[in-house]
Amino acid sequence: xxxxxxxxxxxxxxxxxxxxxxxxxxxxxxxxxxxxxxxxxxxxxxxxxxxxxxxxxxxxxxxxxxxxxxxxxxxxxxxxxxxxxxxxxxxxxxxxxxxxxxxxxxxxxxxxxxxxxxxxxxxxxxxxxxxxxxxxxxxxxxxxxxxxxxxxxxxxxxxxxxxxxxxxxxxxxxxxxxxxxxxxxxxxxxxxxxxxxxxxxxxxxxxxxxxxxxxxxxxxxxxxxxxxxxxxxxxxxxxxxxxxxxxx
Numbered sequence: 001x002x003x004x005x006x007x008x009x010x011x012x013x014x015x016x017x018x019x020x021x022x023x024x025x026x027x028x029x030x031x032x033x034x035x036x037x038x039x040x041x042x043x044x045x046x047x048x049x050x051x052x053x054x055x056x057x058x059x060x061x062x063x064x065x066x067x068x069x070x071x072x073x074x075x076x077x078x079x080x081x082x083x084x085x086x087x088x089x090x091x092x093x094x095x096x097x098x099x100x101x102x103x104x105x106x107x108x109x110x111x112x113x114x115x116x117x118x119x120x121x122x123x124x125x126x127x128x129x130x131x132x133x134x135x136x137x138x139x140x141x142x143x144x145x146x147x148x149x150x151x152x153x154x155x156x157x158x159x160x161x162x163x164x165x166x167x168x169x170x171x172x173x174x175x176x177x178x179x180x181x182x183x184x185x186x187x188x189x190x191x192x193x194x195x196x197x198x199x200x201x202x203x204x205x206x207x208x209x210x211x212x213x214x215x216x217x218x219x220x221x222x223x224x225x226x227x228x229x230x231x232x233x234x235x236x237x238x239x240x241x242x243x244x245x246x247x248x
Contacts, residue, residue: 007079007080007147007151008147008150008151009140009142009147010142010143010146010147010150010165010169011140011141011142011143012111012141012142012143012146012165013111013141014087014089014109014111014141015089016089017089018087018088018089018111019036019040019087019088019090020085020086020087020088021034021035021036021055021085021086021088022034022035022083022084022085022086023081023082023083023084023085023086024052026074026077026078026081026082027054027074028062028064028065028070028073028074028077029062029063029070029073029074029076029077029148029153029154030056030057030060030061030062030073030077030148030154031054031055031056031057031105032054032055032077032081033052033053033054033055034052034053034054034055034086035050035051035052035053036050036051036052036053036106037049037050038050038051053104053105053106054103054104054105054106055088055105055106055107055108055110056101056103056105056106056107056108057107057108057109057110057144057145057148057154058091058107058108058109058145058157058160059109059145059156059157059160059162059166060145060148060149060154060155060156060157060162060166061154061155061156061157061188061189061190062074062077062148062153062154062155062189063153063154063180063189063192064189064192064193066192066196067187067189067192068180068183068186069153069179069180069183069186072153072179072180073148073153073154073179073180076148076151076153076179077144077148077153080112080144080147080148081110081112081144084112086110086111086112086144087110087111087112087113087141088106088108088109088110088111089108089109089111090106090107090108091107091108091109092107102241109143109144109145110143110144110145111141111142111143111144112141112142112144113139113140113141113142114139114140114142115137115138115139115140116137116138116139116140145166146165146166146169149166149169149170149173150169150172150173150178151173151178151179152173152174152176152177152178152179152180152181152182153179153180155170155188155189156169156170159216190236190239193238193239194235194236194237194239197237197238208220208221208222208223208232210232212234212235212236212240212242213242214234214240214242217234217236217240217242218236219234219235219236219237219239219240219242220234220235221233221234221235221244222234222235222237230245231243231244231245232244232245
């Protein structure tokens with residue numbers, strides 16, 4: 001699979017308070033390592049200590065590294081943000097009620113402000129833009145999540161309620177067969193992880209007709225055999241970790 005030389009950018013201002021962080025290491029197409037001052041989290045200006053933490057994009061999901069397109073998505077993200085400073089809009093994770101997910105990662109929407117010698121914007125029908133340099137300098141702030149989707153390297157996580165522009169960007173990428181959409185039989189990353197999990201336990205799960213009681217989950221209870229005997233867990237595991245000893 002080859003990447004297109006041109007990058008479609010998505011100018012957008014954060015519209016919320018941000019924290020400025022460096023990109024230290026890119027893990028995949030939707031996560032990277034950064035360094036944050038403690039005062040950015042606690043609000044105490046006296047606390048100038050720093051810690052390293054993993055950042056996870058809030059509304060998109062790139063291919064897993066073992067999926068087709070996984071390495072390309074990582075490389076594409078590196079061309080966008082590698083060794084740069086970003087502005088992060090930190091989100092509240094729905095399943096934890098905090099700004100970190102169950103893996104301890106900060107969940108956010110990343111924005112990059114970049115100086116162009118200047119830019120001539122060609123506006124498409126869905127109000128997304130492309131830039132070419134010329135003339136006087138111009139600062140442009142860009143939504144990196146949307147650029148990953150629009151250039152064909154990420155899915156949209158509908159269950160978290162992203163802005164309509166995310167779905168417009170996804171449809172545009174699919175229509176023009178950019179990135180992973182040049183392939184056939186793409187599997188969503190969350191479904192890919194479920195399949196891999198099922199492959200490791202082919203004889204331990206029996207699906208029931210009972211829906212998982214967790215809000216907005218949509219999965220079903222599955223009977224499994226564990227270390228301490230039989231139990232019922234969600235079919236969306238590891239995305240949902242609901243478990244009980246009897247079907248509800």
